[in-house]
Amino acid sequence: MKYVYIYIGIINMLTFLIFGIDKYKAKKDYSRVSEKALFFLCFIGGGIGGFIGMYTFRHKTRKWYFNLLVPISIVTAVYSWYHFYKVLMNN
Template sequence: MQPILIYYIIINIITYILFGVDKLKAKTHRWRIPEATLLFFCIIGGAFGGFAGMFSFHHKIRKNKFRYPVPLLTIIQLVLIYRCMH
């Protein structure tokens, strides 16, 4: 397996977990993960994990800061990964 694919898988798992943890913290009124951190992880390759986390945890789906950029980043990153693999 290529290192870029390993990175992509790991960063997406981390991003997915971050969205889940932030949702849990929101429900329990505890200190939250900053939106900038969530977006940063999406930008550095974790957009698919963020997108999956948004919908599986029903978290940040109404915020325009996440609603439009995260799906767009997901498409871009998946295309780039596909092109790197072929």
Template sequence: MYNLNFKYFFIYILIINLIGFLFMYIDKKRAINHQFRISENTLLLLSILGGSIGSFIGMYKFRHKTKKKKFTVGIPLIFIIESFLIMQII
């Protein structure tokens, strides 16, 4: 039972991080093309929901939101807090 739950948790983390990464890419492209953007709150929410690694990698891969403190400090901080919480559960 424990292994099954861990499997689903791992799949969830993989998917939410992929979404965080893709949203950074999509928002960067929309910014370049002066199109409707993904809100900063949505990008941060994805990090809070477990996508902080994907969002962080996307930030630096696409050089997007790297001048905004709420992202350069916030996303790594979210990752640290989430890592701590996961370690408490495991």
């Protein structure tokens, strides 16, 4: 179970940082991180980091689909973590 917590922490920190890097790249007109990559990070467990990154860096907050899908990724992750925990505790 310890490794699950480590994974959750790392993926959320990584997602937060990638949102920040993408905002920096947007300001400097550099090559950007794709929206698919941002969503992928959110849906593999980094939704909380993505949500915090969106509002910390004020990045992608005007896009309705980010305002919808990032919170959905959080709900999906929490639901998955809960059921994963339940399965582990029953075995």
